[in-house]
Ligand SMILES: CC(=O)[C@@H](O)[C@H](O)COP(=O)(O)O
């Protein structure tokens with residue numbers, strides 16, 4: 001199959017604007033305002049994860065995003081009946097199914113699709129029927145990618161957390177191994193007909209190698225950008241990420 005080197009979309013995840021808001025209750029900082037700034041700064045989409053415990057994004061945030069966004073919403077959620085009903089009510093552009101554990105600090109790994117194939121196939125069917133693009137958040141693992149394909153997902157998002165952690169902890173052999181796994185699995189998934197996204201933990205230092213993978217169509221980035229916004233403002237923080245992605249992509253295309 002031909003390897004595309006098209007534009008790379010940036011999805012800005014605004015979860016952690018809500019984390020700061022929720023630290024004090026009340027309405028500020030407002031994730032919807034962050035989404036509007038992200039659009040202006042060059043985000044191609046907004047990502048928001050409505051966790052079952054509502055630790056950051058709230059139901060009202062999702063409702064508000066559906067009303068105000070001019071770019072597609074990538075709605076991240078666990079595969080539960082409650083979340084499915086919410087997704088079917090709002091019909092966002094994309095629904096990304098992610099694993100969730102109550103006690104985890106952040107999404108620790110990818111979804112175990114292979115172990116739950118039958119249930120997940122039934123779970124995503126109504127979402128697809130409602131017109132949502134269904135994405136599955138998984139590790140760079142052939143078995144999981146094949147299972148995601150079999151259940152009828154249109155998109156996979158590869159979990160880049162292990163790659164980013166290894167880089168920032170100076171474990172460079174591990175980092176290179178994780179990067180190579182994502183590179184190979186991007187090609188593998190693309191050849192199966194899946195659209196490939198990557199996300200979790202990406203920073204200015206880790207984004208470029210991933211942005212060069214020709215099959216990767218979208219990066220979803222949140223926590224680092226919201227942190228960086230404290231120092232340089234949200235708009236410049238996003239523009240810098242956009243610049244790095246585009247620079248890496250142009251070098252690949254040349
Ligand atoms: C699914 C995922 O990768 C997460 O990045 C998430 O969307 C951010 O929220 P948490 O930090 O709560 O995991």
Ligand SMILES: NCC(=O)COP(=O)(O)O
Nearest residue numbers: 013199200201220222223
């Ligand atoms: N799906 C990953 C995502 O949306 C952003 O993850 P992070 O940059 O907040 O770790």
